[in-house]
Amino acid sequence: MIKETTKQDESTRLKSTMKAAVLTEIRNIxxxxxxxxxxxxxEVLIRVQAVGLCGSDVHYYEHGKIGNFIVEKPIILGHEVSGDIVKVGENVTDLKxxxxxxxxxxxxxGECFHCQEGRYNLCPHVEFLATPPYDGAFCEYIAMRADLVFPIPDSMSYETAALIEPFSVGVHAVSRGKLQSGETVVIMGMGPIGLVTVAAAKMAGAKMIIGVDLEQTRxxxxxxxxxxxxxxxxxENLEEKVREYTNGFGLDLAIETAGNQNAVQGTIASVRRGGRVTIVxxxxxxxxxxSISNIVDKEIDIMGVFRYHHTYPKAIEMLANKEIDIEKIITNQYTLADTAEAFEKAIHDKTNTLKIMIYPN
Structure with a gap:
C-alpha cells in the first residue's frame, strides 16, 4: 500500500507510463x-532529475558485458542519480x-557476512542499478528502498547530488588508502573517478596531490x-617528476584509477618505503x-577498492560546503531522448569528454 497522495504527486498518480532509454542490443538505445x-x-518513488553517464554504462553499451556481468535482455542503464520523492511507501517514516x-x-x-561486518559493498547478493539484470535510471521514475535515499540541502544542485555516487568511490579510495592530513598522494588517471578522488584527497587534508594523465585538458x-x-x-617521466617533487623520498600513497597496466606499475614505483597503494x-x-621485489623491499601495502560503503552522508556534507566545485567535471548535457547520442559522444570524443549528464525530466 502507498500513503495518501498529495498535489505534489498528482501528475504521477494520473500517469501510468514513463519514458525510458533502453539498451536493446549492443550500441542500440x-x-x-x-x-x-x-x-x-x-520504498519511495522518485522523479529522476539528473543521471551521470558512467564508464561502466559505456562498457555495457559498447560490449554488452563487464566481466561476468552480461546483458542478456533489454536493460535501462544509469546509476548516478538524483531526483525528487513523489510517492512514499506505507512503512517509510523518515522521508516525505x-x-x-x-x-x-x-x-x-543486510544479512550476509559482509553486510554484518559493515563492508556491505562486498555483498554477493547486491542488486545494483544498471548492473545486469537490474534496470537503472535513464528513465523518468524509479522506485528505491528508502534506506538508500538521502535528502540533500536546498543549496545543492541535482547535478552535484548525482555526482555523490562517483565521488563516493573517491572518498572510499582515500579512506582505504588511510590518507592522513599532511600526507602526499599521487593519483593515476584524471578521468571522472580520478578527478573526484583528487577532490576527496584535497578535503582529507593532503599536503601534496599529484595528478597524472596523458591529456593536458584533464x-x-x-x-x-x-x-x-x-x-x-x-x-614527462613519472618517476623523474615524483623524485623531483618529493626530493627523492617518494609518496605516502598512490591511487590508481585509470585501469591501465602502466599506471598500476607506476604506483609501485612512486610510493616511498613503507608506502601504500590503492587500486580502483x-x-x-x-x-x-x-615488481614483487619492489613490493617486498619497500614493504608496500596494496589495497583494492570495490565501490564504497557508508559514504553518502559524509559525501553529501563534504560537497555541501562548496570548498570544491565538483560540477567542473561535467562537460556535456543531454535530454533523455538524446541518450544514444550521449553514449556515442563518450566513445568518440574521450579527449574533450569527462562527465556527461542526462536529464530524464
Whole structure:
C-alpha cells in the first residue's frame, strides 16, 4: 500500500507510463514507454532529475558485458542519480514527498557476512542499478528502498547530488588508502573517478596531490579539483617528476584509477618505503605484472577498492560546503531522448569528454 497522495504527486498518480532509454542490443538505445514502478512498503518513488553517464554504462553499451556481468535482455542503464520523492511507501517514516534526494544505487541483503561486518559493498547478493539484470535510471521514475535515499540541502544542485555516487568511490579510495592530513598522494588517471578522488584527497587534508594523465585538458581540471602538481605522461617521466617533487623520498600513497597496466606499475614505483597503494581502476588485462621485489623491499601495502560503503552522508556534507566545485567535471548535457547520442559522444570524443549528464525530466 502507498500513503495518501498529495498535489505534489498528482501528475504521477494520473500517469501510468514513463519514458525510458533502453539498451536493446549492443550500441542500440531506444526510447520506450515503460510502466511507472509502484513503490513497495519500504520504498519511495522518485522523479529522476539528473543521471551521470558512467564508464561502466559505456562498457555495457559498447560490449554488452563487464566481466561476468552480461546483458542478456533489454536493460535501462544509469546509476548516478538524483531526483525528487513523489510517492512514499506505507512503512517509510523518515522521508516525505517533495524532498530532493541523492540515491545510493546498490540494494544489499543486510544479512550476509559482509553486510554484518559493515563492508556491505562486498555483498554477493547486491542488486545494483544498471548492473545486469537490474534496470537503472535513464528513465523518468524509479522506485528505491528508502534506506538508500538521502535528502540533500536546498543549496545543492541535482547535478552535484548525482555526482555523490562517483565521488563516493573517491572518498572510499582515500579512506582505504588511510590518507592522513599532511600526507602526499599521487593519483593515476584524471578521468571522472580520478578527478573526484583528487577532490576527496584535497578535503582529507593532503599536503601534496599529484595528478597524472596523458591529456593536458584533464590535468588542467585536476588543478581546479585540488591537485598541487600534475604530470603529463606525453611529455614527462613519472618517476623523474615524483623524485623531483618529493626530493627523492617518494609518496605516502598512490591511487590508481585509470585501469591501465602502466599506471598500476607506476604506483609501485612512486610510493616511498613503507608506502601504500590503492587500486580502483579495473584493467582490461586480468593479470598485470608487478615488481614483487619492489613490493617486498619497500614493504608496500596494496589495497583494492570495490565501490564504497557508508559514504553518502559524509559525501553529501563534504560537497555541501562548496570548498570544491565538483560540477567542473561535467562537460556535456543531454535530454533523455538524446541518450544514444550521449553514449556515442563518450566513445568518440574521450579527449574533450569527462562527465556527461542526462536529464530524464
Amino acid at each position: 531506444e526510447l520506450q514507454q515503460r510502466e511507472i514502478p509502484t513503490p513497495k512498503a519500504d 514527498i517533495g524532498q530532493r534526494v541523492s540515491i545510493e544505487p546498490g540494494a544489499t541483503c 590535468l588542467d581540471v585536476a588543478k581546479e579539483m585540488g591537485a598541487t602538481h600534475t604530470i603529463n605522461l606525453r611529455k 581502476g579495473m584493467s582490461p588485462q586480468d593479470e598485470v605484472p608487478m
